[in-house]
Amino acid sequence: MPELPEVETVRRSLVPIILDKPIESVDVYYERILQHITVREFRKQTIGRSILDLIRRGKYLIFQFENHLDLVAHLRMTGRLIYYSDAGIAMAKHTSAVFGFGSGGELRFEDVRKFGTLDLVPSGEYEQIKGLHSLGVEPLSEAFSVEHLQDLIENRSTKIKGLLLDQTKIAGLGNIYADESLFMAKIHPERPASSLGREEVKRLHRAIKEVLQDAILGQGTTLRDYRTGYGREGSFQNKLQIYGKKGEKCPRCGVDLEYKKVAGRTSHFCPGCQRE
DNA sequence: AAAACCGCCTGTCGGC
DNA sequence: TGCCGACAGGCGGTTT
Known part of the structure; x- marks a missing residue:
């Protein structure tokens, strides 16, 4: 059950690998993972674009795209975001979405129970992602006194x-x-x-x-x-x-x-x- | 306002 | 062995 430490670990492990590389392909195998966007629009806005930064808020991961869009991911119960350096590696049974990079590597969202979510919104505009919009204090920040x-x-x-x-x-x-x-x-x-x-x-x-x-x-x-x-x-x-x-x-x-x-x-x- | 419950899903486990 | 219900728990939504 990914909580803050797990999500932060995923963030830290992905940052050295996935930033500033154009995404060449996006495939969505479980369409309901997308919350407020169609597969067509999601692919259109992400393919060919690079991720400039990856940040975390609570249990949310926010991939900041160069075209001023935020890809917001939540792993919920069983979600995984794993980078595979070789796209030839067999896909896990419950793979919801795959982001392919030019290098041949892939970022795969795997999720047995399919509760995980992806969203794409203008950067910083989280109103429609209620859980993110109403999030409380970061417990590891100074604000949490x-x-x-x-x-x-x-x-x-x-x-x-x-x-x-x-x-x-x-x-x-x-x-x-x-x-x-x-x-x-x-x-x-x-x-x-x-x-x-x-x-x-x-x-x-x-x-x-x-x-x-x-x-x-x-x-x-x-x-x-x-x-x-x-x-x-x-x-x-x-x-x-x-x-x-x-x-x-x-x-x-x-x-x-x-x-x-x-x-x-x-x-x-x-x-x-x-x-x- | 808060608490209780359900739905979303699949895999695992204990009981029979 | 196999079937069945309970359970795992994050979050949104509805009901109490």
């Missing part, structure tokens, strides 16, 4: 886990890193946001930054589908403390770990050191 988190939390009765997953508040946390952050901060996922004390807010703020930064260093978490832009697995799955560890002991206090649905998601926590 303790005070900012405090403001998000203040007077909110919602469970803290739900707040962390709300992309309009903080951009890029998903189920894995929300659980890992709450564990590191020793905060139960069902705690009402407004019940967090000053020290807990500080711990949570620090935990979010640390977990995301460490996960980027580890090139993301590959539990099943996620791959970097080179098609390689990440390594942070080896450093997870709590996610997917039901039935195991807490690495911090030794108590049996638990999980339950919180805010509609399976949430892992330690009943010993994350008290309600």
